[in-house]
Amino acid sequence: MLKRLIYSREGVLSIIVLAMFFGVGVISPDFISLSNSVSIFNDTSILIMLALGQMLVILTRCIDLSVAANVAFTGMFVAMVNQYFPELHMSLLIFLSLFIGALLGAINGLFVWLLKVPSIVITLGTMSIYRGATFLLSDGAWVNSHQMSESFIGLPRYEILSMPVLGWMAIAAIILFFWAMKFSVWGRNFYSAGGNPMAAFYSGVNVGKVQFYAFLVSGTLSGLCGYLWVSRFAVAYVDVANGFELQVIAACVIGGVSIVGGLGTVVGCVIGALFIGVVNNALPIIGVSPFWQMAISGLVIIIAVIANATSDKDKARIILRNPNANDEIRAN
Amino acid sequence: MDTTIKKSATPDSMFTSKLQGLLRWESFLVLIVFLVCVMNSYLSPYFLDPWNLSDATFNFTEKALIALPMAMLIIAKEIDISVAAIISLSSTLMGLVAQMGAPVYVVAFVGVLAGAACGLFNGVLVTRFKIPSIVVTIGTMSLFRGISYILLGDQVVRDYPDGFEFFGQGYVYWVFSFELVLFAFFALVFYWLLHRTTFGRYTYAIGNNPTASYYSGIKVDKHRLILFTLVGVMSGVASVLLTSRLGSTRPSIAMGWELSIITMVVLGGVSILGGSGTIAGVVLAVILMGLVTFGMGLLNIPGIVMTIIVGVMLITVVSLPVLITLYKNKKAKAL
Numbered sequence: 197m198l199k200r201l202i203y204s205r206e207g208v209l210s211i212i213v214l215a216m217f218f219g220v221g222v223i224s225p226d227f228i229s230l231s232n233s234v235s236i237f238n239d240t241s242i243l244i245m246l247a248l249g250q251m252l253v254i255l256t257r258c259i260d261l262s263v264a265a266n267v268a269f270t271g272m273f274v275a276m277v278n279q280y281f282p283e284l285h286m287s288l289l290i291f292l293s294l295f296i297g298a299l300l301g302a303i304n305g306l307f308v309w310l311l312k313v314p315s316i317v318i319t320l321g322t323m324s325i326y327r328g329a330t331f332l333l334s335d336g337a338w339v340n341s342h343q344m345s346e347s348f349i350g351l352p353r354y355e356i357l358s359m360p361v362l363g364w365m366a367i368a369a370i371i372l373f374f375w376a377m378k379f380s381v382w383g384r385n386f387y388s389a390g391g392n393p394m395a396a397f398y399s400g401v402n403v404g405k406v407q408f409y410a411f412l413v414s415g416t417l418s419g420l421c422g423y424l425w426v427s428r429f430a431v432a433y434v435d436v437a438n439g440f441e442l443q444v445i446a447a448c449v450i451g452g453v454s455i456v457g458g459l460g461t462v463v464g465c466v467i468g469a470l471f472i473g474v475v476n477n478a479l480p481i482i483g484v485s486p487f488w489q490m491a492i493s494g495l496v497i498i499i500a501v502i503a504n505a506t507s508d509k510d511k512a513r514i515i516l517r518n519p520n521a522n523d524e525i526r527a528n
Numbered sequence: 529m530d531t532t533i534k535k536s537a538t539p540d541s542m543f544t545s546k547l548q549g550l551l552r553w554e555s556f557l558v559l560i561v562f563l564v565c566v567m568n569s570y571l572s573p574y575f576l577d578p579w580n581l582s583d584a585t586f587n588f589t590e591k592a593l594i595a596l597p598m599a600m601l602i603i604a605k606e607i608d609i610s611v612a613a614i615i616s617l618s619s620t621l622m623g624l625v626a627q628m629g630a631p632v633y634v635v636a637f638v639g640v641l642a643g644a645a646c647g648l649f650n651g652v653l654v655t656r657f658k659i660p661s662i663v664v665t666i667g668t669m670s671l672f673r674g675i676s677y678i679l680l681g682d683q684v685v686r687d688y689p690d691g692f693e694f695f696g697q698g699y700v701y702w703v704f705s706f707e708l709v710l711f712a713f714f715a716l717v718f719y720w721l722l723h724r725t726t727f728g729r730y731t732y733a734i735g736n737n738p739t740a741s742y743y744s745g746i747k748v749d750k751h752r753l754i755l756f757t758l759v760g761v762m763s764g765v766a767s768v769l770l771t772s773r774l775g776s777t778r779p780s781i782a783m784g785w786e787l788s789i790i791t792m793v794v795l796g797g798v799s800i801l802g803g804s805g806t807i808a809g810v811v812l813a814v815i816l817m818g819l820v821t822f823g824m825g826l827l828n829i830p831g832i833v834m835t836i837i838v839g840v841m842l843i844t845v846v847s848l849p850v851l852i853t854l855y856k857n858k859k860a861k862a863l
Contacts, residue, residue: 259662307843307847311847311850311851311854312850313843313846313847313850314800314801314846316607316662316800317790317794317800317842317843317846318843318846320787320790320791320839320842321791321839321840321842321843322839322843323787323839324784324787324835324836324838324839325835325836325839325840325843327832327835328832328833328835328836328839329836331830331832331833332833332836434832442666442669442670445666446666446667446670449663449666449667455660455662455663456660485678485681487674487677487678487681487682488674488677488678489674490670490671490673490674490677491670491671491673491674491675491677491678492674493670493674494667494668494669494670494671494672494673494674495667495671495674497663497666497667497670497671498653498664498667498668498671501657501659501663501664501667502653502657502659504659505657505658505659506657
């Protein structure tokens, strides 16, 4: 049991992350203190939640490049609602962020489900549309912290058991996903739809619908993260989270979610996100310029996919999605 | 685009329908280009001025140079989204070489060489380790631009040797800029390569069925490697032009260009699933995008709104053929 745990991808990854964590701790003991560990986790929370949503999409052989643009749009939207109606209750704003995120995700999902258009093209398009829409919405203006209400900024910072609500939200998402992906039919369908769409079709799984759900969940989480991002940094502007979709995909890939679909675990995905979180937090401490961050995450993605490819060689040759499978499904 | 959907036809009729479909798509593009021209000249009296039109070409020639090999790569069922990052890295290296006082031709050569090396790196990762190209290029996208950030940080390089500005700002004859002439030259080269050589035929074969191509003796991996390197080389060329035109280098150069380049290719009728598309279609799409952007520029529409329109165009272009087929199928069922 222990041996299997150590030799699994998640095992190896956690050892690497822990080694990095304590390695930096040798240089700077403060780094591994409890409060700093909590703050690293808290810093990584948004990445974890987005990566979990992205994992569902990648499991079904799709990709969602529009998550960061969704974060920017929803964040700007709720920030502006808060600016003009400061007396509105927070629960309503959170519901609003979930709803708008879900709506943007559903647009992606509907194209993929009903028109069978490759997701990479759709989300590449919606990525620039959502980002442009953020500009149209705000007219390029910023919403600054003094224009936001106190509860709007305070909610993710509110501490329960010395961890901010933001971190607890990530933990709730992890538990929910862990349960759903392991024990619910709804969750298992993502694996079957991505692992073998033909077989899934013949066993009564509506592959397109499952893909739609994946985009819906990814969009909903992006919406929530849109609010969390804007409130955490206490500012909303057009370029919020620019390029963040790459980090989200990187977290999935590092965590062992196979880009060809059907493979990947919640635990792996979370550790993948934590890997990026630890690297980002460690760089300034060991005195490396933050300009190294991008190249390092690129290098890590490449190493991770090479490791993936050498471990599951036979599954690694499909790009985008298999067109024939869909044609046959449609023909039936 | 709609060719990929018709699977039930016999091989013969499939070929003719494919041919007709492509012809229709390209004539459709010609029609739209014409309409946009008419509309633009109606909207703005400055549109039909030769110098204005010549200025407009600078908006797209650099991207278009990359769209040509990208079309071939997508036809071969691969994709490269690291092209903008290649431009950034190659521009950074040119800047560093120029700072050391290298002459014009060395600077330009370094740019192209750096592009080729990046492309080769992508190709080796895809072919050696059998990794899907989209993941590889998502990784190298961060890596290449990340190296630029390591080398330059938040600095800007401006000291380029005299004469370097010719590549991006010079004119060969009257209103014909060096960039435009170079694009026309490469459009012909790639037309010849894709439509007149075995290399081009192999590209289609690989895109339609990599396994069958492999078993019929095509060196699939070597072919892919060459295509990735070609994309890299042309990104290097584009980087020389862009750097020369701006006269400066910073790591964030050409941010987001991969979107417009892929849009040009898809708009030109190249199937994102591989196996079909023409250079003529891509060239027409390039002209169309250039004219639309230019027309919007004349109307003072901000750049970010143009990205919305590019996004809408991309989605429309891929969805429209599917919608038409769905509609046709429904009609056929009703009869």
